[in-house]
Amino acid sequence: MRRLIWAGAIVLVLLVHTVITDRETKSAEKVRGGKVVELDGGDLHYKDEGDRDDPVIVLLHGFAASQRWWDRVTPDLARGGLRVVRFDLLGHGGSEMPRDGYAPDEQARRIAAALRKLRVRRATVVGHSMGGTVASALVEERPRLARRIAVLGTAPREGFSDLPFTADLATWPVIGELARRFAPDAVIAAGLDSAFADDVDVPDAFVDDLDGMTYTAYASSRSEANEFVEERAPAARVERARVPLLVIFGTEDEIVDPKAADVWAKDVPRARVVKMRGVGHSPHWEEPRDVVKLLLDLAR
Secondary structure, eight states: OOOHHHHHHHHHHHHHHHHHHHHHBBBBOOOOOOOEEEOOOEEEEEESSSTTTTTEEEOOTTTTTTTGGGTHHHHHHTTTTTTEEEOOTTTTSSSOSSSOOOHHHHHHHHHHHHHHTOOOOSSSEETTHHHHHHHHHHHOOOOTTEEEEESSSOSTTTBOOOHHHHHTTTTTTTHHHHHHHHOOOHEEEEEEEHGTTOOOOOOHHHHHHHHHOOOHHHHHHHHHHHHHHSSOOOOHHHHHTOOOOOEEEEEESBOTTTHHHHHHHHSSSOOOOOTTOOOSSSHHSHHHHHHHHHHHHOOO
């Protein structure tokens, strides 16, 4: 009888925890010199660097990341004559974490609204991984705003992306919610390790980015991005927009099959495809100088 009572109590605690976690939200907050733009459906945290009269480049990070993943390229892009605007996507970093609104097309519309408030009329839009999926939605809906596009480690279609088991586990109901709340930093870092080549360490700040997400933001961002890609391929969306495209892939990418670079070239014949040897899923962090040169050439 005692075992049944204890089992029932554990189940009750898990159910209560699930309900509390599902309802958890966070407001946007300024982080390390950033700003917050107020928008319907969720406020976004961003940084705006460089001369305001220079051509604009917009940087969109990947899943479970933040605008800090662009720290190694932003200074040189600004010195190279670009105004750099980098956002935390909804549910990430210092941006608001509501209960919904995480689909890439919704993220794209929110970025477009933020850029209007910043008086940006045309820009080069760069997306890493899931950020590239958001960029494909933005260029499809706003080709006059997103005049050029670059994607880094972004799947062109479904079937090319494969997150590690720990990342999938964290999206499971109850189990995933508990894992997200109680996972130690070492476990989070181990899950992020696949985003880089073998000889690259995971920064503590990136662990903090993932650890700071609500369960809803984490699970919904992943599931809704997958549904968006299944509905229509990002490559098809970019091809339809008829804008210049730069594709950058690391040959050692463990999250998106490096063969995806060739699929981008096939689906978008005008694309410039660059493969970086010995680089993993995050070229802008692993080889920032080379990525800066490529982005400056595209934007200017």
